[in-house]
Amino acid sequence: MVDVTAKAATVRRAEAHAFVRMRAATVRGIRRMESPKGNPLEIARIAGIAAAKRTWELIPLCHPLPLTHVDVRAKLCKNGVEITSQATATGPTGVEMEALVAASVAALTIYDMCKALERGMEITDLYLERKSGGRSGEYKRNEGTERRASGPTSKEHVR
Helix, strand or coil: CCCCCCCCCEEEEEEEEEEEECCHHHHHHHHCCCCCCCCHHHHHHHHHHHHHCCHHHHCCCCCCCCEEEEEEEEEEECCEEEEEEEEEEEECCCCHHHHHHHHHHHHHHHHHHHCCCCCCCEEEEEEEEEEECCCCCCEECCCCCCCCCCCCCHHHCCC
16 A cells, blocks of 8 residues: 555545446336336445445555545436446545445446346446545546547436
């Protein structure tokens, strides 16, 4: 692990994004609550929050952090589910990994909850949207210069 003993404790925030692309029929199935496992959006939200709290157990060399806030939102769009996550802590190291783990586990949960409706779903567009705090300061993803080589960015998801 990186030694953060001498680093100042500051408020650290991070936001991440993921998208689960699926057929229109699957989206309709979610709207109609046809998933045999229950409400995928709510279960994904809870799974993402729980995962953020355990990031240090999942990612080698991550510090265990006393998170002060985690929020995960799963929004149904015309062509899938858009997931956003936020993590906050006051400490000597950032919470980017916690936000990313929350978004990715929420996306995996959507897949698991909906695989009875569709096996061909794709998890795409997992990225850090922004972060603040610490020595490196502010970061905000620039849609124009950090676009994936293939596939849409979050702004292109059909709502």
